Every structure is written in C-alpha cells, then in structure tokens.
Amino acid sequence: MDTQNLSGLDLPEKEHKILEAAIKVFSEKGFSAATTSEIAKNAGIAEGTIFRYFKTKKDILRGILVHTINIISGKLVLSSIEKILAASDGKDVRTIxxxxxxxxxxxxxxxxxxxxxxxxxxxxxxxxxxxxxxxxISPAVEMFKVFLAKAIERGMIRDDIDPEIVLRSIMGNAAVFIAQRKLFSDKFLMEDMDKELDKLIDVIMYGIAVKNPDYIKSDKDLT
Amino acid sequence: MDTQNLSGLDLPEKEHKILEAAIKVFSEKGFSAATTSEIAKNAGIAEGTIFRYFKTKKDILRGILVHTINIISGKLVLSSIEKILAASDGKDVRTIxxxxxxxxxxxxxxxxxxxxxxxxxxxxxxxxxxxxxxxxISPAVEMFKVFLAKAIERGMIRDDIDPEIVLRSIMGNAAVFIAQRKLFSDKFLMEDMDKELDKLIDVIMYGIAVKNPDYIKSDKDLT
DNA sequence: AATTGTAGTGAGTACTCACTCATTTTTTTA
DNA sequence: TAAAAAAATGAGTGAGTACTCACTACAATT
Structure with a gap:
C-alpha cells in the first residue's frame, strides 16, 4: 500500500514515483507554477529522467488524468456500486x-x-x-440515473420533479459535504462520518421544512 | 455600465482597465500562466504602465481580491438582503x-x-x-444563521437538525445550480430562471423522498 | 517662453524554466 | 568477466518572463 493510491495498474516504478511527486507538487502550486525540477526532487530522481517517461510537462498532467480515470472507472470500483444496487431489493432508499x-x-x-x-x-x-x-461525469450521471429510475419506479422517491433536480440535490449536498471535510478538514473526524452521513441523507431525503406544517397551501406539480 | 462590473468604486480609469483585463486573462489561463504582457495588450496599454499602478503581478491579484470583497460586502449589497429579511414577516419561508x-x-x-x-x-x-x-464566507454564514434562527423560531424550518446542516444543504444546492448554469451554460436560459428556482427551492424544502410514504418507520431525532 | 511635474512607453535586464544531450552508471547478455 | 545495451544523470541551452528605467509627450505653473 502506498500513500497516493497509485498502486495496482502495473506502471514502471519510476513512472509511478514521478506521478506521485507530480500530484503533490501540482496540488500545492498548480500546474503552471510547478517546476519539473521540484517534481524530480520530490521523486528522488534527476530532472532529465522525467523526460524519459513523459515527453513534456503537460504529458505528466495527462498521465495523472489517465490514471485517475482508470481508477475511477475501473472494474473494481464500478462493480461495488453495481453490487449495492443488485442487492437493493427490500431495502429502503435511505439505506441504499x-x-x-x-x-x-x-x-x-x-x-x-x-x-x-x-x-x-x-x-x-x-x-x-x-x-x-x-x-x-457522464458515466457517473448515467449510472445514478439508473439508480434513480429504479427508486422512482418503486415509489421510493418523488416522481413529481425532474430526476435531474434530484440528482443535482444529491450531488450538491455531497459536494459541500466533501468540500467541508477536505478543505477545512481539521474539525472533522472519521468517527463522526457515520452520524454525519445520516444527517446528510436525512436532509437530502426530507428537506429542511418542518415535517407536517399546516401552512403549506398547495402541492402543485413543479415538473 | 461596463462589461465586468468594476464600476462604482472610483478607481483611476487605467487601474480599472488593468483589473478588467487581468480578470479576463487570469480566468482564462490562471494566475501563473497569465503574462503581464498579455494583460497589457488586453488593457490597451504598455506593459510598463501596469507597474505604475501595481508593484507586482501578485499585486494585481490582490487588487482583484480587494475589489471583489468591496462589491460583495459593500453596503449596497448587504442592505438588499437585510431589507428582504426585515420585510419577511407574514411571508412563508419559501417566498423569503x-x-x-x-x-x-x-x-x-x-x-x-x-x-x-x-x-x-x-x-x-x-x-x-x-x-x-x-x-x-464568514460574514455570509453569520448572516444566514440569523435568517435560519428566525425561521426556526417561527416554526418554518425543522428544528430537529443542526442549522449547519440546513445551511450546507442550501449552499450545496445553490452551488451546483450556479456551477451548472455557469460552467455548462449553453443549455440554460435566463427565462427559465424563475421556474428553475422554484424547483430548486422545492427540493431544498421538501427533499427527494415521496411526500407521505407508509414505509417510513421512525422519525428518530437526528440532532 | 521656460520650467517643472506627471503619466505613459517599450526596449532592455536579470533570471527562471522546460527540455536536451554528452557522459556516466547500471543491467543484461554472451 | 567483458562487451553491449539501457537507464539515469545534471550541466547546459534558448525561449520567454516579470520588472526596470531612460526617455517622450504634454499639461500646468511661473
């Protein structure tokens, strides 16, 4: 196991080290301000060696891109969500x-x-x-739409609003959740994760309004 | 009226033009990849002139920062939200x-x-x-918390979840809404704005779950 | 009209950086 | 072990950058 999770996809060791170092430097300074000499220093190799593995600096960025796509869309990753969906019969949306x-x-x-x-x-x-x-993005959205279609079909999710809106709400809530945890992370511990997730899902599912208020006048179809 | 909305705060005309040009170039290439010569060209002035108004390139970025803060936290802007909140008695949360x-x-x-x-x-x-x-961020969050406290007090918003979660949900939904409109903007027209906003608020308020399902077993307090 | 002050200029300067290549080191092969 | 091949090195190169400064244009003041 290595720190940056670049493992698995049988890259040459040096290439691997360069990508790891580049991810570190790029994320600290941004692509343009990052220098190949600093990447080399971080990878513990000579600057010239970088250019044996990557034609240009931009090519290193492409390397990171390809690698990230491979991980995210790789079989291992995809299948785990498909497993969840396949075993979803009988569970309520909240659990799924x-x-x-x-x-x-x-x-x-x-x-x-x-x-x-x-x-x-x-x-x-x-x-x-x-x-x-x-x-x-495109495959992820497609996958989520399948999930939503199933859920709507089973009467677990409102069918009076566009699926896009549902998707946007889930995405939006998840995005802010991640941003908060990652960018202002000091405050957030892994142990709270479970409780936090419950709250997150609760608000996605039921919204922020009081549950059964008398002053809600109409439930006009907003689709 | 000018294209970049830098107006109002009585900057010297040249400084104004430099900031406008810098915003354009920075947002296209990023700060590091942007060159002062391109900014000068965009502003229609000589490169040297930039450095009469800004000591360094970084100083131009600070100029944009200060200017943006001035606009966002300026009296004009703040007061409009305070007006809305002040006149909020009797209206429902949805309208507010x-x-x-x-x-x-x-x-x-x-x-x-x-x-x-x-x-x-x-x-x-x-x-x-x-x-x-x-x-x-900090003042905006504070302001929103005041709004939420009022709304909760009046029984318009759930009081069984942390206000932070409510805030996060609103922020998250709004963020994705903006991101979609701004980054993939071709598809979205201004006329749809009103209808889109209604849908957005609907999902923030009532969530994605079906309104009165029988299978919701418990409403345990999640705070 | 002469002087001073000010805003603007753009070629020049010192420096940085991505990328190269002659040389050295390591690995493979015979 | 010796020769050949491959990999790694890092000083060098030239393109390009942020910033400077000697100068011009022109307005205001005396």
Whole structure:
C-alpha cells in the first residue's frame, strides 16, 4: 500500500514515483507554477529522467488524468456500486443511498489528491475538461440515473420533479459535504462520518421544512 | 455600465482597465500562466504602465481580491438582503428563501468572473484564501444563521437538525445550480430562471423522498 | 517662453524554466 | 568477466518572463 493510491495498474516504478511527486507538487502550486525540477526532487530522481517517461510537462498532467480515470472507472470500483444496487431489493432508499454515498465517499477519499489536480486544471485545459466529462461525469450521471429510475419506479422517491433536480440535490449536498471535510478538514473526524452521513441523507431525503406544517397551501406539480 | 462590473468604486480609469483585463486573462489561463504582457495588450496599454499602478503581478491579484470583497460586502449589497429579511414577516419561508436566493444569484452573476479568479487562486495562495474566508464566507454564514434562527423560531424550518446542516444543504444546492448554469451554460436560459428556482427551492424544502410514504418507520431525532 | 511635474512607453535586464544531450552508471547478455 | 545495451544523470541551452528605467509627450505653473 502506498500513500497516493497509485498502486495496482502495473506502471514502471519510476513512472509511478514521478506521478506521485507530480500530484503533490501540482496540488500545492498548480500546474503552471510547478517546476519539473521540484517534481524530480520530490521523486528522488534527476530532472532529465522525467523526460524519459513523459515527453513534456503537460504529458505528466495527462498521465495523472489517465490514471485517475482508470481508477475511477475501473472494474473494481464500478462493480461495488453495481453490487449495492443488485442487492437493493427490500431495502429502503435511505439505506441504499447511504451505502452508495459511503462507497463514493471512500472512493473520493482515496483519489482526492489527484482528482483535485485534474479538476483544478480542467478549468484551464480544454482537453482535460473534455476527458473528465466523457470518462467520469457522464458515466457517473448515467449510472445514478439508473439508480434513480429504479427508486422512482418503486415509489421510493418523488416522481413529481425532474430526476435531474434530484440528482443535482444529491450531488450538491455531497459536494459541500466533501468540500467541508477536505478543505477545512481539521474539525472533522472519521468517527463522526457515520452520524454525519445520516444527517446528510436525512436532509437530502426530507428537506429542511418542518415535517407536517399546516401552512403549506398547495402541492402543485413543479415538473 | 461596463462589461465586468468594476464600476462604482472610483478607481483611476487605467487601474480599472488593468483589473478588467487581468480578470479576463487570469480566468482564462490562471494566475501563473497569465503574462503581464498579455494583460497589457488586453488593457490597451504598455506593459510598463501596469507597474505604475501595481508593484507586482501578485499585486494585481490582490487588487482583484480587494475589489471583489468591496462589491460583495459593500453596503449596497448587504442592505438588499437585510431589507428582504426585515420585510419577511407574514411571508412563508419559501417566498423569503426565493427572494434571498434570487438576490444572491444576481450578485453571483454580476461578480462571477472575478469571484472565479480569486476562488481558484485561493487554492494556491494562503493570503487570498484567508481574506476570502474572513471577508466573505464568514460574514455570509453569520448572516444566514440569523435568517435560519428566525425561521426556526417561527416554526418554518425543522428544528430537529443542526442549522449547519440546513445551511450546507442550501449552499450545496445553490452551488451546483450556479456551477451548472455557469460552467455548462449553453443549455440554460435566463427565462427559465424563475421556474428553475422554484424547483430548486422545492427540493431544498421538501427533499427527494415521496411526500407521505407508509414505509417510513421512525422519525428518530437526528440532532 | 521656460520650467517643472506627471503619466505613459517599450526596449532592455536579470533570471527562471522546460527540455536536451554528452557522459556516466547500471543491467543484461554472451 | 567483458562487451553491449539501457537507464539515469545534471550541466547546459534558448525561449520567454516579470520588472526596470531612460526617455517622450504634454499639461500646468511661473
């Protein structure tokens, strides 16, 4: 087991070390401000060696991108969510949603440093953005839609709003949850995770309004 | 009226033009990859002139930061939300929330380019991050908490969950809403804004679960 | 008209960085 | 073990950068 979770996909050891070092330096300084000499120093190799494995600095970024996509869309990862969905009969949405969210959060934890790098750089590099969209976002959205369709079909989730809205709400809540844990992390401990997740799901499921207020006048269809 | 909404705070015309140009170039390439020569070209001035107004390139970024903070925390902006809250008696949360969100979304629209620059760079510059936290996030959170406390007091919002969770849910939903509109904006038109906002608020208020399902077993307190 | 002050200029400067390549070190092969 | 091949090295290179400064243009003041 190594610190940056680059393991598994049989890369040459040196290439592996370069990617690890690059993830560290890129996430601290950003792609442009990072220097190949600092990456080399962090990887414990000579600067010239970098260019045996990657033609250009930009190529290192692409290496990180490809590697991240491989991890996220790899069989191991995909199958775990499919397993959850397959075994979902009889459980309520709350339980399933918790299992799915927990699974995804663990994944985010494990790839966070590299995901952060490629997401940040996607703001400035069209090719990176496009690759992320095609290989991560789009499939993830599709997968979630399948899950939602099932849940709606079984009457577990409202059918009077667009699935996109449901998706957006789950995504939004999860995103802020992650951002808070990762960017202002000092305060948040792993032990609280379970309780925190319960609260998160509760608010996603039932919203912030009081449960049975008298002053809600109409339930007009908003679709 | 000018394109980048830098107006109002009586800056010298040249300084103004430099900031506008810098916002454009920084948001396209990021701070590090942006060059002072390109900023000068965009501002229609000589490169040397930049350094009459800003000691260093980093100083231009600070200029954008200060300017953004001034706009967001300026009297004009603050007061509009206070007005909404002051006139909130008798209205339901939904209406108030819509007014507040609409007000904030308009604000985000008007400062988006510069906000994007300083948020992105806050990842790499501690001083920028600290200034954003102290001058924007922290006061905004405080203000929202006052609003929530009032709403909870009046029985309009659940009191069985932490206000932080409520805040996070609103923030998260709003963030994804903005991100979708701004980053994949082609699809979204301004006319749909009102309808979209209704849907957004609906899901924030009532969640994604079916309204009155029989299979919800317990309503245990999650606080 | 002469002088002073100010804003603007852009070629020049010192320096940094991605990338190269002649040389050295290590590994493989015979 | 010797020769050949491959891998690794790091000083060197040139393109490009942030920033400087000697100068110009022109307005205000005397």
């Amino acid at each position: 949603l918790k299992e799915v969210l927990y699974d995804r959060l663990k994944l985010v934890d494990s790839v966070f440093p590299m995901a952060r790098v490629i997401l940040t750089e996607s703001l400035f590099h069209d090719d990176v953005r496009e690759a992320i969209y095609q290989n991560i | 929330l819509k007014e507040v969100l609409y007000d904030r979304l308009k604000l985000v629209d008007s400062v988006f380019p510069m906000a994007r620059v300083i948020l992105t760079e806050s990842l790499f510059h501690d001083d920028v991050r600290e200034a954003i936290y102290q001058n924007i």
